[in-house]
Amino acid sequence: MMKLGARTAPSRSLRPCRVSLGGRAMQRAAALVRRGCCPGTPGPWGRSQSSAAAEASAVLKVRPQRSRRERILTLESMNPQVKAVEYAVRGPIVLKAVELELELQRGIKKPFTEVIRANIGDAQAMGQQPITFLRQVMALCTYPNLLDSPSFPEDAKKRARRILQACGGNSLGSYSASQGVNCIREDVAAYITRRDGGVPADPDNIYLTTGASDGISTILKILVSGGGKSRTGVLIPIPQYPLYSAVISELDAVQVNYYLDEENCWALNVNELRRAVREAKEHCDPKVLCIINPGNPTGQVQSRKCIEDVIHFAWEEKLFLLADEVYQDNVYSPGCRFHSFKKVLHEMGPEYSSNVELASFHSTSKGYMGECGYRGGYMEVINLHPEIKGQLVKLLSVRLCPPVSGQAAMDIVVNPPVPGEESFEQFRREKESVLGDLAKKAKLTEDLFNQVPGVQCNPLQGAMYAFPRIFLPARAVEAAQAHTMAPDMFYCMKLLEETGICVVPGSGFGQREGTYHFRMTILPPVEKLRTVLQKVKEFHIKFLEKYA
C-alpha cells in the first residue's frame, strides 16, 4: 500500500520527469485519472489493472504540484470497508473501454471501428427498443397535458391516471411513501399472486426499491450484526453477481462462498451448501443465504426440486433466504421453467411457509423491458418480524423514497396490457420479439462458443449472459502474472484492445481456483452478436497460438 502523502508531499513532486511519456500517453493517462482510475496502488477495483492505468500512475507521480497539505481523505484514512469493495462489472476493463471509445472518436486508428460493451446487461444501450406501452404511460405521467392528446391509447391513459391519483398532488414530482406508492404495491402483489398461480401476496410485504440492488443492500444492512466469530456470514454462490461481495465488504460481513457445479450446468448442490455452512461456522455466524435464480453470470435455471432442497436446508440451518429473481422473465431452454421461491415455499406446507424468512427481488431492468435507467424494483418479504418491518421502513425513510418514475415503470411491468385492451396486440408482439430473440441468441451463443477449441460453454438456460470457461495456456498465465493481472483479466484486456469487445473476466465474479471464464451479454442484436462471437473465436484462436 502506498504510504500516506506519497503523492501529496511537495518533496515527492520534485522527482525527475519521465519525459519518455509522449503527449498522447499523457493525455490518455490524465483522462484515466479524471475518470477515476486510481493510479499507483492496487487500485479501487482490486485484483489487477490495465497497463494504461499504470501509465497514468507514472504520469501522476511526476506531475508538478503546488505545495499542498496532506489531505484529510486519503486511501489510508478512508473507510477500510469501502476500500475493500470490488466491483468488476464496471471495473478497469470498462475504464479502458471508455478510453478506447474516446480515442476512436478522436480518429485514432484501431483494429476495430467500435467498442461493443458486452460487459453489462444494458438492453437498450445495445439497441433494444423500449416497450411502447410502458413509455406511453410514463410520458403521460410525466406531462399530464398529454392525457388530452388523441395520439395516446386509452389503456395507457387509464394506467397513468391511476398512478397519478395515488401520487401526492397527482404528480410524479412528489415524494412517495418510503415503502413506495400504495397502488403500485397493490399491483405488484396482484402480479405475484397471478405469477404464483394464486398463492396470495400482501401489498404490505412489498417494498418498492431503487433497482433490485437497493433492496438487496438494504435487507443485508439490516441483517448484519455481531463481532468476531459471531459476525454474520452471508452465503453467496460462486460465481456470483459482484453486488453481493461488494455489499458484504461494505458492511464488513463475512462472505461465505458456495460453489455452483460447472460440470452440471452450474447447478446448486445442497451438499456444497452444507460444506460451506459447516466450514463457515468455525469463524462466523452464517445467517443469510443468497440465491440468484436464474443465475447471473451463470444462466442456470433452478429446478423445483432444487429450490425445495434449498428451502429445507434454510429451514434446517435457520438461514434467512434472499432470492434474487430479477431474471424471472428470462428463461429460454425448453424444459426449464421459472419457479419462484415464494411459491415453492408456500407449497411446502405451513412448517416451512410460516417459518422460513425470505426476501425476493425483482427489477424493471431485465426481463423484456430492459428499463435499467429508471432504477425501478421491488422486494417482497415473507415472515419478516413486524418490528423489523418498522425498522426497514425507518431505514428506507432516511433516503426518503425510491424514484417515483421508477416506481411507475415497475407498475407497468407488473400491470401490462391484457387481452381485450387496445394496446395488447402491440405489447404482445414487442414482448415476444424481445424474448424470442433472446432465446435464439442464447442458443446461438452456446453453440458458437462450443465450436471454439479451448472454450466450453454451459447452456444458457436463462438470464442474459454467457459465462464460458476458457482454457488458457501456461504461457498466457505467466504473461498475465508478469503484468500482475489475473489471467482472465489479461485475456479480456487483450480481447478489448484487439477487437473492441468488452467482457468481464471471471475473476470479477469468482470461480474455482485455476479455472478461467468471462461474462458476456447476449444482448446485441442477433446479427451483431454473431459477428461478435465470430470475432471472439478468431481472437481466441490467435491468442492460443501466440501463447502456445
Next chain:
Amino acid sequence: MGVLEGCGGKETAVGAVSCSKLPVPIRIIHHPLTLMVILGKTMGIKKPFTEVIRANIGDAQAMGQQPITFLRQVMALCTYPNLLDSPSFPEDAKKRARRILQACGGNSLGSYSASQGVNCIREDVAAYITRRDGGVPADPDNIYLTTGASDGISTILKILVSGGGKSRTGVLIPIPQYPLYSAVISELDAVQVNYYLDEENCWALNVNELRRAVREAKEHCDPKVLCIINPGNPTGQVQSRKCIEDVIHFAWEEKLFLLADEVYQDNVYSPGCRFHSFKKVLHEMGPEYSSNVELASFHSTSKGYMGECGYRGGYMEVINLHPEIKGQLVKLLSVRLCPPVSGQAAMDIVVNPPVPGEESFEQFRREKESVLGDLAKKAKLTEDLFNQVPGVQCNPLQGAMYAFPRIFLPARAVEAAQAHTMAPDMFYCMKLLEETGICVVPGSGFGQREGTYHFRMTILPPVEKLRTVLQKVKEFHIKFLEKYA
C-alpha cells in the same frame, strides 16, 4: 423466533417510536423525516377536521405547487421520443431532449448511465456552477450526479468514516439538524458531534461554538468532518459571507473535511440575505485555502422553485478530493450502477433552464418567479403570524422552506407528556395533529437545546391555505396553553 428478530418496540438510536401505543387510526412512521405520515383512512371515525395537512416535509408538488412546464416537457420528450415530432412541444425543449438522449446509451433514458452520471449533464452542472459563482471555474470531472442529495451525502460520509475507539471519525453537525445526518452517522457507527446554532441570533453559526464542539469531541473521537446546511434546514438562516469565511478558515485550521448542504440555494427570501456558495468563498480566499480545503457540496432537484422531489435528482461537487479517493468514490457508486437517469435529466433542466431569447423563456420566468415570489411572501407571513401567538417565538425565515418556531410549553404540559412517555414537543405535535389535522415534526426530531421545544412546519401550502393553517395552529396553541396552564 425468526432469524431476524424485532427490537421489542424499544426506542432506537434514531428516535424510532413503536406504533402500537398511538391512537388508531393514526399510525406513525418510525423516523423523524417522515414522522407523522398518516397511514390508512379515517375509517368513518369523525374527526374535528376534514383533511390532513402534511406540513411535515418539504414536498412542494404534494402541496399543490405545479411543476415547471419546461422541465416536464423535456422529460416527456426524453421518455417518449416519438413526441419529438409533435408540433405541440417547443423547439427549445426538443433541443434539450435531443442533447440528453444523444448522451444516453442507445439514445434512451432506459440505459444505465456511467456511475458518475451522464457526461453532458455533468458538463451542464459545471457550467451552471461557474455562472452561479461569477466565473469561478467548475470541472465536470468533479461533479457526481446522485439519487437526490441524500445519496451524495451518505456516500461521501460512508467513505470518510474510519478508525475505532478514540480515533473513530467524528462528524460535526448543526443542532438543530436535518435528521438525514444523524441517521447516516448512526448507520455508519460514526460519532455525532453537535454544534449548536444560535437561536437568539437568527440561528447563526458561531465559530466559537464550533471550536468548543471540536475541543470537547477530541477527547473521545477524531473530528474529521464538518457539515453545514446553508440555507438552514430546519432553521432557515442564510449564512453571511463573513461567516462562511470563518467556517472555511476553521476547517483549514482544524483539518476538517467540509460538507456543504446547499440544496436550498435558490430559496433565499429575506432582503439583505444572499446565497454564497462555499465553493466560491473558498476560491476567493486564495490558494492556501482553495488548494487545500476539501469540500463536497450538494444540490438537488427537490427544492428551489422546481420541487421535483419524486425524480430523486441531485449532484455533488467535490473540491480537492484526492485522485485516489475519486477512484474509490466511482467504485462505490458503481455498485449501485447509476443514479436514476430520469432524475439526472431533471437535474439537467434545473441547471440549464430556458434563457432569454428562447421560446420557452417567458413562461419559465413567470412560473419560476411565481413560485419564489409566493415563497417569500409565505416566509414573511409565517414569521409574522407565529410571532403574534403568545408563547411562540419565530426567527425570520431567511431561506429554505420551513418555520422552526420555539414553543414555550407550560410545566403541566411537560408533565402530561412525560406521563405518556413522550418528548414534550412530540406530545404537542400529536395533539395538534389529532385536533386540527395539521402534521408538523417536533423539534426533538432535529435536536434542540435541552429544555427548549420547537416544531418544524413547511411553508409550502398555497398562501391562503397557509394562512388558515397558521390560524388553526394559533387557536390550538392558545387552547393548549389554557388546558395545561
